[in-house]
Amino acid sequence: MRLTASELQQALSERSDYFIVDIREPYEYEACNIGSMHVPMADISKRIDELPKNRTLVIMCRSGKRAEAVANLLISDFGFHNTRYLEGGILAWRDQVDQTLELE
Numbered sequence: 391m392r393l394t395a396s397e398l399q400q401a402l403s404e405r406s407d408y409f410i411v412d413i414r415e416p417y418e419y420e421a422c423n424i425g426s427m428h429v430p431m432a433d434i435s436k437r438i439d440e441l442p443k444n445r446t447l448v449i450m451c452r453s454g455k456r457a458e459a460v461a462n463l464l465i466s467d468f469g470f471h472n473t474r475y476l477e478g479g480i481l482a483w484r485d486q487v488d489q490t491l492e493l494e
Contacts, residue, residue, distance in 0.1 A: 395486040450476040
């Protein structure tokens with residue numbers, strides 16, 4: 391269920407069915423993002439209908455902890471069985487993929 395930043399980068403270059411959902415708080419997302427859909431963690435259940443069931447969801451946060459919890463929730467409670475989370479979050483993305491990102 392977890393996905394490293396390097397694996398995600400490769401998958402994005404090869405596949406079009408990955409759909410990234412950034413669950414960080416608005417101030418975190420505004421400070422730095424990679425162009426993903428923004429749905430704060432607290433709003434996930436209220437905005438569940440906005441998430442595509444026909445794509446592989448990749449949930450991301452700052453370090454991966456919140457994303458793992460949300461991915462588990464989406465799988466167990468909402469039937470999004472094609473869900474993964476970005477291990478290490480945007481911190482890992484910065485370290486492994488794009489060192490130019492400036493975090494808050």
